[in-house]
Every structure is written in C-alpha cells, then in structure tokens.
Amino acid sequence: MDQLHTSNGQTLSELCEHLDMTRQAVTKHLVILEEANLVATVWRGREKLHYLNPMPLHEIYERWIGKYERYRLRALSDLKKGLEEKNHER
Amino acid sequence: MDQLHTSNGQTLSELCEHLDMTRQAVTKHLVILEEANLVATVWRGREKLHYLNPMPLHEIYERWIGKYERYRLRALSDLKKGLEEKNHER
DNA sequence: TTGACATGCAACCATTGGGTTGCCTATATT
DNA sequence: AATATAGGCAACCCAATGGTTGCATGTCAA
Numbered sequence: 488m489d490q491l492h493t494s495n496g497q498t499l500s501e502l503c504e505h506l507d508m509t510r511q512a513v514t515k516h517l518v519i520l521e522e523a524n525l526v527a528t529v530w531r532g533r534e535k536l537h538y539l540n541p542m543p544l545h546e547i548y549e550r551w552i553g554k555y556e557r558y559r560l561r562a563l564s565d566l567k568k569g570l571e572e573k574n575h576e577r
Numbered sequence: 578m579d580q581l582h583t584s585n586g587q588t589l590s591e592l593c594e595h596l597d598m599t600r601q602a603v604t605k606h607l608v609i610l611e612e613a614n615l616v617a618t619v620w621r622g623r624e625k626l627h628y629l630n631p632m633p634l635h636e637i638y639e640r641w642i643g644k645y646e647r648y649r650l651r652a653l654s655d656l657k658k659g660l661e662e663k664n665h666e667r
Numbered sequence: 668t669t670g671a672c673a674t675g676c677a678a679c680c681a682t683t684g685g686g687t688t689g690c691c692t693a694t695a696t697t
Numbered sequence: 698a699a700t701a702t703a704g705g706c707a708a709c710c711c712a713a714t715g716g717t718t719g720c721a722t723g724t725c726a727a
Contacts, residue, residue, distance in 0.1 A: 492648060500703065512686050514705075533694040533703045541648050548646070552638050554582070555631065590673065602716055604675075623673050623724040 488525065491539045498534045578615065581629045588624045 490505055491497060499517070503510050517537060520526035529536045580595055581587060589607070593600050607627060610616040619626045 488645070492644070498703080508685085509687060510704080511688085511706090515685070535704070539645070539648065541645065548638075548642050552642055555578070555629070588673080598715085599717060600674080601676090601718085605715070625674070 488520065488539065491526065491537060496536045496538050498536055502537065578610065578629065581616065581627060586626045586628050588626055592627065 490502055499510065499513065502517075503513050506513055517526060517528075521528060525540055527538045527540045529538070580592055589600065589603065592607075593603050596603055607616060607618075611618060615630055617628045617630045619628070
C-alpha cells in the first residue's frame with residue numbers, strides 16, 4: 488500500500504522492483520488487498536495495473552479507531568472535570 | 578479491548594467470564610496489549626485491574642488511516658476537478 | 668494456619684502467514 | 698514464427714500465532 492501510495496497504478500513487476508520479495512509474494516499481498524477491496528486492478532494488455540482504492544478505509548477507522556478515539560476524548564474530558572472539581576474543593 | 582471498553586478496570590477473571598478462551602489465552606492478549614501500551618494495569622491485593630489506555634491509538638491512526646484518509650480526500654477532489662474540466666470542454 | 672482463589676510461568680500443539688521454487692499461459696516484440 | 702516478457706497456479710517450507718494443559722506462587726478469609 489505504501490508503495491502504491493507513492494505512485495499509483497503500478498504494474499506488478501514495477502512494484503516488485505521496490506520490494507524485497509519474490510514476485511509471487513507480492514502477488515499474494517495484492518490478492519488479499521484486492522479481496523479486501525483496498526486495491527483495484529485494470530488489465531492493460533499483458534500488464535496488470537494496481538490502484539489504491541481509497542474508500543473502504545473508513546470502515547477500518549470506524550471499527551478500530553473511531554470507537555476508541557471517542558473514548559480517548561471522553562477520558563480527557565473526565566480528567567479535566569476531575570481537575571476542576573479538585574480545584575473547587577480548595 | 579472491546580470487553581474493557583464496555584466496562585473498564587476489570588480483573589483478569591472477570592474478563593475471562595465474557596470471553597470464550599482459557600484464562601492463559603486471555604493473559605497472553607493482555608500481556609501484548611500492555612507491551613503495546615494499550616492497556617494499563619494496577620494490582621489491588623491479589624487482583625490485577627486492567628484499564629484501557631486511550632492515548633496511543635493516535636499513532637495507529639496516523640500510520641494506517643490518516644495517511645490514506647488524506648489520500649482519499651485528494652482522490653475525491655481530483656475526481657471533482659476532472660469532472661469540472663470535462664464540463665468546461667463542452 | 669489452612670484452604671480457596673487470583674494470577675503467573677513454561678512446555679507443548681495445531682493452524683495460519685508469509686515466503687519460496689518450479690512450471691504454465693498469454694501477450695508483445697523482432 | 699520465435700523469443701522475451703508479464704503474470705498465474707500449485708506445492709512446499711518454516712516461523713509465528715493463538716490456543717491449550719499442568720504446575721507454582723502469592724494473597725485473602727475462616
């Protein structure tokens with residue numbers, strides 16, 4: 488993903504040049520990313536172009552970050568409230 | 578994490594009650610989460626209380642979401658620009 | 668002080684993950 | 698038509714993951 492992020496629409500062998508694994512290993516990654524809908528592909532002749540699919544990251548965000556991020560903010564405001572109460576006690 | 582999210586500060590055995598694995602399995606998860614600084618623990622007598630540490634999720638966000646989220650927004654604005662240009666050609 | 672409870676530690680096991688090699692097919696190039 | 702290039706498919710390998718069981722230790726309660 489990082490590799491595609493620096494230059495989108497790369498071909499399989501192009502990607503391989505910058506990655507320290509076999510072509511097949513890279514293929515495996517790409518297959519998974521395709522299945523996860525994070526990468527879309529287009530055939531151009533014998534070449535397969537790979538594009539980052541920018542949309543579905545939002546779901547990941549919602550599942551893993553948003554929920555806890557909201558919690559984080561709540562924790563902060565709780566802390567603030569706590570400090571304020573302590574303050575008022577004096 | 579989800580379990581702690583519903584009720585923070587639970588003890589190991591409390592967590593086990595809601596999770597379908599051995600106590601040791603749960604322990605392993607917790608050890609990893611502690612090492613990753615996602616969970617903080619406090620000993621109270623023979624009990625070990627577990628608290629979600631809300632802070633470091635931001636790093637995960639930056640690494641995995643923020644970067645691509647910005648990309649996502651750029652992709653959208655590129656699309657918009659492309660449409661506008663097509664429009665002007667007419 | 669003895670027994671029950673909460674947790675830790677270590678060895679073990681099966682499955683998965685991430686990689687490799689070898690061979691095959693389809694498209695370009697000459 | 699022959700060869701080189703881009704990619705796919707399948708079998709295999711090893712280490713890491715995610716669980717288990719068994720036993721040891723520390724703390725509370727009677």
